[in-house]
Amino acid sequence: MTRFNSIIIAGLLLAFSAVPALASVMPSGYVNYTPQGTIDPTRSDPNNALVYDPLTDDQSGAINFTSLGFGGSIVLTFSNAIVDGAGIDLQVFESTWGSNADNWSSYRETAEVWAFNGAYSGQAFGDPNWVLLGTAQQDGAFDFNGLIGSTTALLLRDVSRSFGFTGGGDGYDLDGVVANYATPLPAAIWIFGGGLLGLAGLRRVRGNG
Numbered sequence: 001m002t003r004f005n006s007i008i009i010a011g012l013l014l015a016f017s018a019v020p021a022l023a024s025v026m027p028s029g030y031v032n033y034t035p036q037g038t039i040d041p042t043r044s045d046p047n048n049a050l051v052y053d054p055l056t057d058d059q060s061g062a063i064n065f066t067s068l069g070f071g072g073s074i075v076l077t078f079s080n081a082i083v084d085g086a087g088i089d090l091q092v093f094e095s096t097w098g099s100n101a102d103n104w105s106s107y108r109e110t111a112e113v114w115a116f117n118g119a120y121s122g123q124a125f126g127d128p129n130w131v132l133l134g135t136a137q138q139d140g141a142f143d144f145n146g147l148i149g150s151t152t153a154l155l156l157r158d159v160s161r162s163f164g165f166t167g168g169g170d171g172y173d174l175d176g177v178v179a180n181y182a183t184p185l186p187a188a189i190w191i192f193g194g195g196l197l198g199l200a201g202l203r204r205v206r207g208n209g
Helices: 003-017 046-050 187-208
Strands: 023-025 029-034 073-083 090-094 110-116 130-137 140-142 150-158 173-182
Touching: 023 073, 029 046, 046 073, 046 173, 090 110, 090 130, 110 140, 130 140, 150 173
Parallel strands: none
Antiparallel strands: 023 173, 029 073, 073 150, 073 173, 090 140, 090 173, 110 130, 110 150
């Protein structure tokens, strides 16, 4: 084995051994944001649902959430598959200002949480691969527990009225989602590894030329 080939192999081993097996991630995008009712424009930016900041969760005056409205919904997408790991796989956070924060019995903002079983490519709600994980009563924590193998999309649908919420407002206020077990492969790893393979091929061509 030449010294050059040894360097190539060592580089590939280093590149791919650096890939984390599992990671905690947030959504990378959204589709089908369909709010219901009249919602203040400052509360209807779906990009706010893509980032969860625990330091501002439930803080009065911080408009960093996305309101669904009563009966509204949103689909959040992930760049890499979310898998069934040990214990809690998914956390959903709702923002409720004031004294009712994290007190669902007094302020029953509730959302169904659905996961698409497999690779999501725009399938409409009602497709049999949409699997109900449960309900987020304000915040919620979910264990896939064999219900799905992996997912790249979640659907959250406000069902507050069905759980006894009789007040006004704009329904479930989605503050963010954190998936605890993803299988990310950073693009830089593939680029670096592919570049090394390309160098090896180029050297071989030149050697045969």
